[in-house]
Amino acid sequence: MLIDNHHRVINYVRLAVTxxxxxxxxxxxxxxxxxxxxxxxxxxxxxLRFMRVLTGAGVSKVRITGGxxxxxxxxxxxLEELVKISGVSITTNGVLTAxxxxxxxxxxxxxxxxxxxxxxxxxxxxITRRDQFSAVQQTLHRLLEHDIPVKLNxxxxxxxxxxxxxxxxxxxxxxxxxxxxxxxxxxxxxxxxFSGINWHYKRILDxxxxxxxxEKLTDAPNSTSLNYSIxxxxxxxxxxxxxxxxxxxxxNRIRVTPTGNLKTCLYGKDVMNVRDLMRQNxxxxxxxxxxxxxxxxxxxxxxxxAADRQAPAESMSVIGG
Ligand code: SAM
Ligand code: SF4
Numbered sequence: 001m002l003i004d005n006h007h008r009v010i011n012y013v014r015l016a017v018t019x020x021x022x023x024x025x026x027x028x029x030x031x032x033x034x035x036x037x038x039x040x041x042x043x044x045x046x047x048l049r050f051m052r053v054l055t056g057a058g059v060s061k062v063r064i065t066g067g068x069x070x071x072x073x074x075x076x077x078x079l080e081e082l083v084k085i086s087g088v089s090i091t092t093n094g095v096l097t098a099x100x101x102x103x104x105x106x107x108x109x110x111x112x113x114x115x116x117x118x119x120x121x122x123x124x125x126x127i128t129r130r131d132q133f134s135a136v137q138q139t140l141h142r143l144l145e146h147d148i149p150v151k152l153n154x155x156x157x158x159x160x161x162x163x164x165x166x167x168x169x170x171x172x173x174x175x176x177x178x179x180x181x182x183x184x185x186x187x188x189x190x191x192x193x194f195s196g197i198n199w200h201y202k203r204i205l206d207x208x209x210x211x212x213x214x215e216k217l218t219d220a221p222n223s224t225s226l227n228y229s230i231x232x233x234x235x236x237x238x239x240x241x242x243x244x245x246x247x248x249x250x251x252n253r254i255r256v257t258p259t260g261n262l263k264t265c266l267y268g269k270d271v272m273n274v275r276d277l278m279r280q281n282x283x284x285x286x287x288x289x290x291x292x293x294x295x296x297x298x299x300x301x302x303x304x305x306a307a308d309r310q311a312p313a314e315s316m317s318v319i320g321g
Contacts, residue, residue, distance in 0.1 A: 001058040004264070004295040011060050012222070012253040015047065016320035017078065018067040019258050022095050024129040025117070027155055029189040029315040031129060042260045042275050044078050050256070050274050051085060053284050053291075061087040061110075065320035067258065070096040076103060083107050091115065091153070091321055094139035095132045101142045112143055113151045118161050119168070127160065150177040151238075153321075155184055158198040165204060166211040172235030179235065180225050183243040185266075189315025201226065201239040201246075208237065222252040242266075248301035257318045262291070264298045266319060267312075268305030271297065 002010040020035050021028075042050070051062060062082060069075055069092060082088045090104070091113040104112065116136055118124050124133040143150045154161065154168055168179050181204045186194030205228075208214065214228040217236060224247045225238035241247065245267070255263040260275025271294045277287055299305040306312075 002054075002292065002295060004298040006298065006300055008249075008251055008298075009058070010252055010254055010295060011058055012063070013051070013054055013059055013061070014063045014065055014253060014255045014320050015051075016066050016256065016258050016318060017041075017047070017064055017069050017075065018072040019315070019317045020071045021066065021068045021093070021317055022071060022130065023068070023093050023132065025093075025115075025127055025155075026129070027127075027157060027184055027188050027316075029317055033189065033315070033317075036258060041258050042256070044074070044081070046260070046275060046278050047078065048081050048085075049278060049284075050260075050287070051082060053287050055085045056284075057288055057291075059086065061089065063089045063091060063113075063320075065091040067317045067320075068093050068095065070100065076100065076107075079104070079107055079109065083109070089113065092139070093128075093132075094136035095130075096135075097139040098135065098142050101139070101146050101148065105146045105148055109148065111149045111151065113153050114140055114143065115153045115155075116140070117154050117157070118164060119171075120164070123161065127157075144175055144177065152177055152179045153182055154179065155182045156199045156204055157184055162199060162207070165207050169208050169212055169230065169237050172230060172233045172237060175235055177235045178227070178238055180238040180240055182240040185242050185316070187312055187314060187316040187319060189313070189317070194311070197243050201241040201244055204239050222250050223247070245302040254295075255320055257320070259318075262294060263319065264294055265302055265305035267302035268299060269309045 024031050069090060079088060087110050089111040090109060094114045117127050121133040125131050156162060172179055183201055184197050212230045217227040217229055219227050225240045227236055227238040229236045260273050261270035262272045262274055264271050272290055277290060
């Protein structure tokens with residue numbers, strides 16, 4: 001088992017397979033991005049080797065993210081191999097996803113998190129700088145048609161989409177999806193100062209409560225979201241205190257960037273590079289020892305991890321969300 005210095009068991013890995021993206025969400029990246037060269041990325045063989053090491057040590061779930069994962073060539077091959085060794089979920093912006101949905105269903109992908117920050121096409125363009133609203137809508141409909149568990153992720157941005165909180169909550173009336181409102185985090189790829197957020201998770205909940213009564217649901221162990229049902233609705237809502245960082249005490253996850261950097265905290269620095277170790281021909285056992293050593297240096301929470309580094313300049317597209 002992988003255990004950190006705060007007795008937290010690690011059984012979940014989030015893997016960003018590319019930094020490239022076909023959207024330019026303003027909270028995630030600037031219009032002009034310098035993307036990584038292909039050789040810098042972990043190859044599929046390297047990803048699968050690392051995942052075998054992790055699953056051998058008790059990791060049971062991987063989330064494939066990015067950048068936009070469906071931009072990575074032959075992603076379906078990677079997914080086919082991963083489902084043989086682990087539970088697999090995906091986070092996607094939904095632009096290219098719709099045609100793959102029958103295959104995702106056949107593969108037994110456990111869950112798809114679809115990112116959508118507005119239900120209004122012109123606003124979608126302003127947020128993402130791309131005209132792809134209808135493609136994302138199509139992905140949402142096809143996921144629901146195929147009964148793939150869907151979480152709809154909305155990043156709450158002050159004065160941008162806060163007028164739509166109840167519209168998003170209303171989606172759960174007829175659709176069995178989980179709408180999750182995420183606090184904005186300081187990873188916009190511009191190294192801009194980030195002085196904090198005005199839309200704290202409690203304010204988000206209070207705003208939704210004006211329109212709907214909320215009943216607390218029992219959250220899954222290690223859940224980062226606080227979840228609620230609305231009486232009579234098919235789906236549920238959740239808030240993710242991603243900036244407030246209320247969930248660090250039960251954090252069960254690590255992150256791997258497209259170039260193999262390991263993050264033991266979303267807010268922290270890269271702590272080791274698994275690609276370089278594998279390219280230096282370490283054995284699986286040595287790889288695991290390096291990983292365990294990194295986990296023994298883990299900060300107690302995202303505030304301590306952030307205090308140990310300069311203000312982040314990276315885009316969420318390398319961290320994976
Ligand atoms: N491109 C895919 C997508 O958008 O779903 C996967 C990668 S994206 C980086 C993963 C998640 O991170 C998305 O739900 C996105 O909304 C979220 N995200 C990106 N930047 C963020 C930020 N600054 N604050 C909060 N969430 C952010
Ligand atoms: Fe691309 Fe996802 Fe970042 Fe938006 S949030 S720019 S879709 S990686």
